[in-house]
Amino acid sequence: MDYFLTEEQQMIKEIAARIAQEKIKPVALKYDEEGIFPRDIVKILADSDLCGVYIEEEYGGFGGGIFEMALVVEELSKACGGIALAFAGTGLGTYPIILFGTDQQKQKYLPDIAAGTKLAAFGLTEANAGSDAAGIQTTAVLDGDEYVLNGTKQWITNGGEADVYTVIACTDRSKGARGFSAFIVEKGTPGFSFGKKENKMGIRASVTSELVFEDCRIPKENLLYREGMGFIVAMKTLDRTRPGVASQALGIAQGALDEALKYSQEREQFGKTISSFQAVQHMLADMAIQIEAARALVYQTCRYIDGGAKSFSKESAMSKVFASDTAMKVTIDAVQVMGGYGYMKEYPVEKMMRDAKITQIYEGTNQIQRNVIALEMIKELKGK
């Protein structure tokens, strides 16, 4: 399918595809098994000018939007969904600054992120605050010219590897959802350390850590937007970056189909390649149909967002749900097509199946996404 990408988008896709196939694919299995953070790949992405595709030109980026970011994530994820996350997780951590940062904050942080010399991370989740973000325990108290942070963030992508963290903390418990605020915290700030590094089912080349704040003092200027707007910052950021997760899922699914299709033409049983059997053909066809449908939805959602839409929670949630459910189903079928070989670690689909699972869970579980979609529909109907 031709999605009529612009010439620039086509270039971005081509560069990302070459990096994925030539640089990521050969190391994906090793980095997954040993849990190696892909510093070398980040350097290649930086040298290829891809780190800033979604950052404004005046801050050293390419000036693209979520679509440009999604195209990179999709291509990288075809080779490894975990390695792609060093890039995508940085996008998640950077978007709060892009969307709500002052010119001064943008000048300070965006150029290094665009150049790929700094990575970013987003800290929202805590032990008792996942889908219910109102349960956040981390606090930020203004003391003179500084905010003092205390608390622990959990399961933070790029935690420990990133240099810039956007963190949501409670500034006024009495105000409920209006009592949270967003802050920028730099690695190396006294009182800011990293806790347990998680041992995960998939995306093992991505690091997931705790962020620990113990009387961590940050300058007042590091408040993002306004006090009390932390929840808005988080929700608006996630609405915009969900197609990023969707494109990660899309890439994983496409990577799995590519492997299964190739294998089906090599593997012979009963004197024929297994691709000549209708049972296998139908599975491959179903995988392809679902992936193409997911891609059409993800791309269109990206275009809708980048086109200046005001409200897109529903569309963004739909793209994430559909693409991630597709990735799970397609990777399971890819393992099935490849049979015993598919189950073995020497073949990449075993890893892809593990990697796919997280896309149904993080940046809002697919159940929460369905709540969002339904509530938006009900709201729309009432508004008529």
Next chain:
Amino acid sequence: MNVIVCVKQVPGTNEVKMNKETNTIIREGVEAIINPFDTYAIEEGARIKEETSGKATVLSMGIPSVAELLKETISVGMDEAVLLSDRAFAGSDSLATSYALSMGIKKIGDYDLIICGKQAMDGDTAQVGPGLAEKLGIPHTTYVRKIEEIREGYIRCQRMTEDGYEVIEMPLPAVITVVKEINEPRLPSLKGKMKAKKTEVTVWTADDIGADKALCGLSGSPTQVVKTFVPEHNVDSEMIEGTPEEQARNLARKLLSMQFAIQVQEEE
């Protein structure tokens, strides 16, 4: 420091078709790529240019469509691209190619170093680099695996040999041909691709570079290809299975039965 990198387009497949009359490769209609060895020359040229803030020009001789390939080299560090394209160049052997390229290089002018890949993947002659140096009357070193030092008028490099390397010093300007050990070519960057899109490839004819047509193309090529063929391998082979001991025993038996060996001790 100004660098000129010479590259050749080669067929991107193993199924090369030959023109039966001239016994030369048919390049039309075949997906062309830049000779893989030349990509190391491009990378080395780009690095020298970046470190010494000079200019890097890529040069090739070929059919008009080669211009598209030369454009791609802009995305990996080249600044300008020049293509020598003229019917008069058709059928050039390595001598006529060296001559045409040398005339192109004279017209580009103001260069410190010329870099070529060690050889082309299709012809495998490895003659154009040295030939070029002779035509230009400057020194050359082949099979360079590392540049130890380069500065105004001076280069010291390592020339790879079968069992080690030689360290060679030359005055500049000079020609080097490089082996793949010298570097790891970069992937194209987004800014590079944007620049490549805007770059116009300069195309020069034989007249533009003041070339003597008698020295160009088929008429300037003393090499006549009489026949090209893939050598046939009619050797039967058989894999001997089993444990190392069984394999050794079976091999010995076969050699004995074929009278390639004599038995000096009874089998146990």
